[in-house]
Structures are given as C-alpha cells and as structure tokens.
Amino acid sequence: MSGPDVAPAPPLTFVIFGATGDLTRRLLIPTLINMSRSGLVGDDLHILGIGIEPGGVDMLLERLDSFLATSGDMQEPERQEAWQSLRKRIAYISGDFTQNAVYDEISKYLSQAPSANAAFYLAVPPRFFGDVAEKLSANGLMNETAGAFRRIAIEKPFGHDLASARELNARLLSHANENQIYRIDHFLGKETVQNIMTTRFANMMIEALWNNNYIDHVQITAAELVDVGTRGKFYDSTGALRDMVPNHLFQLLAMVAMEPPNNFDAESIRNEKGKLLKALRIYSPEDAAKNGVRGAYTAGPLAGKDLPAYTGTADVAPDSSTETFVALKLLVDTWRWAGVPFYLRTGKALKARDTEIVITFRQVPFAQFPRPASRPQLPPNRLIIQVQPDEGLDMEISIKAPGLVLKTVPISLDFRYADRFDIGKQTGYESLFYELFVGDQTLFQRADGIEAGWAAVQPFLDLWAEGGKPDPYAPGSMGPACADDLIQRDGRAWHQPDEKPEGRQE
Numbered sequence: 010m011s012g013p014d015v016a017p018a019p020p021l022t023f024v025i026f027g028a029t030g031d032l033t034r035r036l037l038i039p040t041l042i043n044m045s046r047s048g049l050v051g052d053d054l055h056i057l058g059i060g061i062e063p064g065g066v067d068m069l070l071e072r073l074d075s076f077l078a079t080s081g082d083m084q085e086p087e088r089q090e091a092w093q094s095l096r097k098r099i100a101y102i103s104g105d106f107t108q109n110a111v112y113d114e115i116s117k118y119l120s121q122a123p124s125a126n127a128a129f130y131l132a133v134p135p136r137f138f139g140d141v142a143e144k145l146s147a148n149g150l151m152n153e154t155a156g157a158f159r160r161i162a163i164e165k166p167f168g169h170d171l172a173s174a175r176e177l178n179a180r181l182l183s184h185a186n187e188n189q190i191y192r193i194d195h196f197l198g199k200e201t202v203q204n205i206m207t208t209r210f211a212n213m214m215i216e217a218l219w220n221n222n223y224i225d226h227v228q229i230t231a232a233e234l235v236d237v238g239t240r241g242k243f244y245d246s247t248g249a250l251r252d253m254v255p256n257h258l259f260q261l262l263a264m265v266a267m268e269p270p271n272n273f274d275a276e277s278i279r280n281e282k283g284k285l286l287k288a289l290r291i292y293s294p295e296d297a298a299k300n301g302v303r304g305a306y307t308a309g310p311l312a313g314k315d316l317p318a319y320t321g322t323a324d325v326a327p328d329s330s331t332e333t334f335v336a337l338k339l340l341v342d343t344w345r346w347a348g349v350p351f352y353l354r355t356g357k358a359l360k361a362r363d364t365e366i367v368i369t370f371r372q373v374p375f376a377q378f379p380r381p382a383s384r385p386q387l388p389p390n391r392l393i394i395q396v397q398p399d400e401g402l403d404m405e406i407s408i409k410a411p412g413l414v415l416k417t418v419p420i421s422l423d424f425r426y427a428d429r430f431d432i433g434k435q436t437g438y439e440s441l442f443y444e445l446f447v448g449d450q451t452l453f454q455r456a457d458g459i460e461a462g463w464a465a466v467q468p469f470l471d472l473w474a475e476g477g478k479p480d481p482y483a484p485g486s487m488g489p490a491c492a493d494d495l496i497q498r499d500g501r502a503w504h505q506p507d508e509k510p511e512g513r514q515e
C-alpha cells in the first residue's frame with residue numbers, strides 16, 4: 010500500500026493512552042509522520058495524548074521534538090514538514106486513566122473536535138486493557154452515533170495463557186463489539202507477511218502444489234540476534250513461547266496454511282485463519298513432551314560483546330527456568346495438511362536476525378539422472394519466504410549444469426523486494442493504522458483466533474510449569490542441540506539462515 014493508491018483515512022482523533030511513554034515517541038508518532046507524508050492521513054487527523062505526567066501540550070511536544078531531533082530520518086525535509094504540520098494538531102490531557110475524571114475531559118474534547126470519530130490506542134501495561142475499555146464504555150465513549158466510529162486498538166500480550174486470554178476477550182467484549190476492537194499483531198504490518206496470501210492465491214503454479222501431495226514439511230523460524238537486554242522484568246515472566254508463538258509465529262502459520270477465503274474481506278480471511286488455528290492438534294502431555302523443546306542462552310561472545318547468561322541478565326531470577334528459545338513440531342489436522350509437520354522455532358541471542366518460512370516439497374518419485382550412490386535422491390525443491398531482513402522470495406530448483414556430462418545442480422530463483430521496489434523507511438505500522446482508521450479488520454486478530462492459538466500452546470505451558478529447565482545454548486548459535494534432535498529424528502534438518510542452494514549437496 011502506498012499513498013497515491015488509496016484515499017486518505019477519514020477525519021478522526023487518535024487518542025493515545027500513555028502518550029508520554031517510549032512507544033509513542035519511538036513508534037506511534039513516526040508512523041503518523043510517515044502516514045501524513047505519504048497522504049494516508051490528511052490534515053483532519055488530530056492527536057489527543059493522555060498521560061499521568063503533569064503539564065500541558067507544550068510538555069508533550071517538547072519531549073517529542075527532542076526525541077525526533079535524534080532521529081536520522083527526520084533530516085528528510087518532507088518528514089520535517091509533515092511533523093511541523095502534525096504537531097499543531099496535538100493536544101494533551103494529564104490524568105490517571107484508572108479514574109473517571111480523565112474520561113470526562115476526553116468526552117469534552119471529542120464533543121468539540123471537528124469529527125466525532127475516535128480511535129483509542131492503549132499504550133498502557135496490558136493488565137490495564139480491560140480497565141480502560143470498561144471506563145471508556147462506562148463513560149459513553151464507545152457509543153457509535155450518527156456514523157461516528159469509536160475503536161480500541163491494543164497490542165499483545167492478549168493474556169498469559171488460554172484462561173486469561175478468554176477472560177480478557179470476555180471483558181473487552183462486554184464493553185465493545187468485536188468490530189470495534191483492533192488487536193494488533195505487528196507481524197501483520199510487514200509487507201512480506203501480507204504478501205504470503207498473494208504469493209499463494211495469485212499464482213496457480215504455487216497454490217496447485219500447496220498440499221500434502223507435494224509438500225513434505227514447513228519450517229517457520231523467527232531467529233533474533235538481540236538478547237533480552239533491558240527487558241528482563243517483562244521477559245522473565247513471559248519467555249520465548251508466550252512472546253512469539255501463539256501470536257507472531259501462528260499468524261505466519263495461518264497465512265501459509267489457511268484455505269483460500271471466499272472473499273478478501275476481513276471476516277472471510279479471519280474465518281479461514283481461525284479455522285486453521287482451531288485445526289492445530291492439541292497435544293496430550295506425553296505428546297507435548299515429545300514435540301516441544303526449550304533453551305536458554307549461556308554467557309558468551311555475541312556480535313563483538315560479552316553477553317552474560319540469560320540468568321545473569323538484570324531483573325531475571327538467577328534460578329529462572331524461563332526459556333529464551335523454543336522449537337515445536339506441530340500438526341494441522343485438515344485434509345490438506347494431514348501428515349505434513351510444521352516445525353517452528355524462535356529465540357534470542359542467536360546467530361542472525363532471520364525470519365523465514367521454508368516450504369520443502371517432496372522429492373521427485375524417481376530420477377534417472379546419474380547420482381552418487383550415497384545420495385540417490387535429488388535435493389527437494391524449496392520455496393523460502395524471507396520475511397526479514399532482506400525481504401524476498403527464493404525458489405530452489407534443480408537444473409542441468411552446462412557441459413557434456415548430465416549433471417544436476419540446485420540453483421535459486423531469487424526475488425528481493427529492494428531490487429524491484431522503493432520500500433522506503435517505514436515503521437511497519439503504517440498499514441495497520443491506516444486500516445484501523447478506515448475500519449478494515451483484515452490485519453487484526455479476532456478473539457477466536459487468539460484463543461485457538463493459546464489452546465495449541467497450553468500443553469507446553471502446562472508441561473514446563475511442572476518443572477525442569479531449558480537446555481543451554483551458546484549465544485551466536487542456532488539454539489540448543491535438542492532443537493536439532495527434534496527435527497533430525499524425522500530425517501530432516503533446519504534450514505540455516507545463510508544456507509545457499511549452491512551449498513546443498515546436489
């Protein structure tokens with residue numbers, strides 16, 4: 010999506026709870042600047058910041074100005090111009106969002122605003138999501154009247170496990186309708202993630218092969234180079250499984266595995282994604298023990314510095330059994346996917362930043378090509394969806410090497426977004442906010458999908474809550490040895506971040 014292709018969002022007030030926080034200056038404001046610059050929002054966008062810090066709008070603007078001054082991106086005159094225009098449309102209310110007084114003031118502001126449309130973004134600790142929704146509703150702020158919309162946007166975590174996710178959904182839904190709730194999973198803002206549907210459903214040569222007759226297995230990896238760093242407090246009560254799997258990795262999985270929707274509207278797509286997530290096999294405790302492994306990084310060198318062990322990180326319990334790496338083998342019980350394992354892994358302080366989906370096709374039934382006796386099979390075709398970095402798509406096939414001898418070699422047909430398009434400097438939230446403002450829920454999670462995701466990981470949470478420790482792995486590796494065992498026992502191997510087809514055994 011780019012500016013000229015779509016009409017600007019309708020007039021609205023974007024109300025930010027937590028306006029003086031880090032998220033607002035680091036992400037929300039830069040996103041709105043980008044959107045103004047590219048015409049996704051017009052001069053009728055107003056921003057109302059809510060924060061506990063005393064002071065008026067000058068205090069907020071001063072903070073935003075000094076943060077933006079440190080951003081290299083703001084050197085660009087168009088961005089600067091967009092910010093100068095936007096900052097004139099910012100207001101601030103100082104108050105405590107757990108008390109009614111601030112909601113009275115928001116009501117007053119909105120009743121005098123040029124448009125009664127409002128989107129409330131909750132940049133507050135997740136334990137307050139339910140409270141803020143309740144207060145908004147009790148103060149009449151969720152009432153949609155005479156064509157004016159009222160929407161709430163929240164961002165993961167949506168609960169801590171299945172029970173708390175159900176509780177949160179029930180609470181939100183008692184104060185707002187599902188079509189007013191925008192649950193953000195920022196992975197859905199990534200171009201490459203949105204492209205999965207197009208790759209599948211706009212290409213006969215891909216979708217026709219997209220089933221258990223032709224696909225051997227699927228790998229989904231979200232490897233991170235970054236360590237837990239200053240996030241110890243949050244991370245130690247969360248861990249890699251909760252932080253990444255039922256949300257981000259399952260969104261990738263749902264995009265890859267869902268059935269074609271009847272329509273590309275939000276409900277049709279969310280119905281298919283929900284159906285798929287509900288088809289994930291719910292493991293017994295024994296099966297969970299066989300199909301899930303966890304790790305935690307030890308001390309060691311990483312990217313030129315000495316990284317302390319995870320358990321030596323600030324705000325992490327020294328005897329913590331929280332995992333910083335997880336690998337799972339999951340099954341999707343549908344006709345299309347019966348017998349096709351989905352291997353998922355994610356972790357911190359790994360060898361590289363690499364989010365990718367690797368589809369490995371079955372081997373050809375037999376090949377008459379002369380082959381070494383030790384490797385009678387040709388390497389299977391693979392489709393690699395490179396989500397980040399270096400966004401693109403690689404298709405690995407075998408060809409004949411030039412020469413008189415009939416020799417096959419694997420090669421890769423590569424496509425890189427950056428070679429073909431100007432993908433510019435985006436935060437990844439532009440498309441999410443645009444859809445929030447125009448009222449399209451395609452890129453947002455629905456309650457049933459979230460609960461289905463938690464249901465599939467709950468057996469692992471239960472099992473690990475019983476005791477035991479994650480296996481150690483060295484920083485800069487690709488996780489603990491048990492993750493390799495998980496896939497190798499099926500006669501398969503993880504795709505390596507830097508693996509090239511030329512390096513494959515032909």
Ligand code: BG6
Binds near residue numbers: 195233252364
């Ligand atoms: C967040 C997690 O939701 O996603 C982080 O809380 C993680 O721990 C991040 O680092 C990964 O997102 P991205 O876009 O950097 O791949």
